[in-house]
Amino acid sequence: MIESLLVANRGEIARRIIRTAKRLGIRAIAVYSEADADLPFVAEADEAVLIGPPNPALSYRNTEAILAAAKSTGAQAIHPGYGFLSENAEFARTVEASGLIWVGPDADAITAMGDKINARNLMAAAGVPVAPGTTDPAADLDAAVSAAAEIGYPVMVKAAAGGGGMGMGVAIDEAALRTEYDKVRAFAERMFGDGSVLIERYFPRVRHVEVQILGLADGRVVALGERECSVQRRNQKLVEESPSPAVSPELRSRLLAAAVRAGEAVDYRNAGTVECLFDPATEDFFFLEMNTRLQVEHPVTEYVYGIDLVEEQLRVASGLAPTFDPDALTPGGHAMEMRINAEDPKRFLPGPGVIRTWVEPAGEGVRVDSGYTEGNTVTPFYDSLLAKLIITGATRAEVLDRARDAVAAFQIEGPKNNVPFFAELLTNEEFRSGTYDTAIVSRMR
Incomplete structure (x- = not known):
């Protein structure tokens, strides 16, 4: 069993992971931002390391700071919890390349399922039912309109790189699609650095x-x-x-x-x-x-x-x-x-x-x-x-x-x-x- 674990997260999920780690006799290490210094998870860990200011990009998403904390504390493994870096394939690869244990699926699985279009295509090939939708990104608005006409309205417009309900919009007709496509694409580029858009049949009562x-x-x-x-x-x-x-x-x-x-x-x-x-x-x-x-x-x-x-x-x-x-x-x-x-x-x-x-x-x-x-x-x-x-x-x-x-x-x-x-x-x-x-x-x- 792992002997020391760095929890690369905060709040309730950090406390949750720390609780199990300590029950199993695993040394639990917390990382925290300046904004979270007084939260319970920091005090409950066996050791805690300040990794940056409140901005998550400079703390909980700061891979260099987290890896430095793991090295300085002698952590053997990293548990990412949910959110932040938990579905970041590059981080998972970096953790393992650093000689640490990644408590999660391997980077290839994260990559395969991180893109909604790729995931849909993989699932269809594996015999898992998928809703009618595009097998490739809708490259532009005209492609989106053409795909929606073939699928049938209403449609869901999704950020291909999104997750957790983020980057989605519903279009009941072509006029709505023209608005939602631009909105979702802009959001996806801003939030995920990838403006790829998926068009999928929308089911209103599911x-x-x-x-x-x-x-x-x-x-x-x-x-x-x-x-x-x-x-x-x-x-x-x-x-x-x-x-x-x-x-x-x-x-x-x-x-x-x-x-x-x-x-x-x-x-x-x-x-x-x-x-x-x-x-x-x-x-x-x-x-x-x-x-x-x-x-x-x-x-x-x-x-x-x-x-x-x-x-x-x-x-x-x-x-x-x-x-x-x-x-x-x-x-x-x-x-x-x-x-x-x-x-x-x-x-x-x-x-x-x-x-x-x-x-x-x-x-x-x-x-x-x-x-x-x-x-x-x-x-x-x-x-x-x-x-x-x-x-x-x-x-x-x-x-x-x-x-x-x-x-x-x-x-x-x-x-x-x-x-x-x-x-x-x-x-x-x-x-x-x-x-x-x-x-x-x-x-x-």
């Missing part, structure tokens, strides 16, 4: 379902069930649950088999997620993208399968067998995660500030993975995620009841936060019935 996969050290790929991720604002997830209330046993079998094929197509190792769109009316599903990292919502899978996914990541990276029997996976119970963000609960606009009050709920089936505590300052430099409220139980009905009580008990004063939104959601009949889709939040507003 669910977003994903499958957790784990590529084992022995070369096998296993699927650890599905997660329902359809509660979203601006294509960004707010709630995830497992199992999905919309997935039948027959559909689950097809979904998991397709996800395994997706992983096998790129010789996948470590944790990853195969994201799909699912049409409840037809029970058809389509490959959306593959996230080559640990997901924010991994705790719901941990409960249902009774494993620690960070531990499994570390075992794979160390060349060790998993803690579970891959041939005898036995899921059970239900889990739900709510992303507690520093944002207005109505318009979902960021609202940083000093946390004057922070009281986490507790009790049976309640877990809080937080990045902050009372007295900390939520700055505008990073993602608005404050904490993840994870609720577990024997049934979905039990989880919904526990979630309602936990949300009522969660007290945050200072920065704006979306706790009131979850109180509203948990009384929404569409959500409680389990029949919701990706447009539920817009219907609530």
Whole structure:
């Protein structure tokens, strides 16, 4: 097993990784920016290194500073968490070239799945269903218009190099496409340094379902069930649950088999997620993208399968067998995660500030993975995620009841936060019935 681990991230995911590392007797090393010096993850690490100013480009995305910290502390491995450098193939290659262990899939797999068009083509060749769309980038507006006419409106305009719901727009006709194409292309060039655009059929009433996969050290790929991720604002997830209330046993079998094929197509190792769109009316599903990292919502899978996914990541990276029997996976119970963000609960606009009050709920089936505590300052430099409220139980009905009580008990004063939104959601009949889709939040507003 790895003996020392540098966590190249911050906030709740850094605390989450550090917690497992310390339980396993692994020396945990944190890196932090000047803005994060007082956050809990810095104090909880065995060692912490200041790597730069608040600007993430000069700190958490600063590969030279992170590698220098690894060298100065004698770290054996680097865990990137999610976001920042977690899906940066060049960084993964550099880490390994430096003689360190990269806790994640290899750089070739990251590269293969990082471009949406390339990923679509790979998945189609592997027998994974994909939505009608372009097999090459739409080189210009005329090409986009021609492709959309062939695919049929409405269409989704996507940044080929994007991910996590960023760089996307919907066009219901040619006029809208002309606007969205220029907008998405400009965004993609600014954010990803790649203006390639994909045109894909848009399905207005669908669910977003994903499958957790784990590529084992022995070369096998296993699927650890599905997660329902359809509660979203601006294509960004707010709630995830497992199992999905919309997935039948027959559909689950097809979904998991397709996800395994997706992983096998790129010789996948470590944790990853195969994201799909699912049409409840037809029970058809389509490959959306593959996230080559640990997901924010991994705790719901941990409960249902009774494993620690960070531990499994570390075992794979160390060349060790998993803690579970891959041939005898036995899921059970239900889990739900709510992303507690520093944002207005109505318009979902960021609202940083000093946390004057922070009281986490507790009790049976309640877990809080937080990045902050009372007295900390939520700055505008990073993602608005404050904490993840994870609720577990024997049934979905039990989880919904526990979630309602936990949300009522969660007290945050200072920065704006979306706790009131979850109180509203948990009384929404569409959500409680389990029949919701990706447009539920817009219907609530």
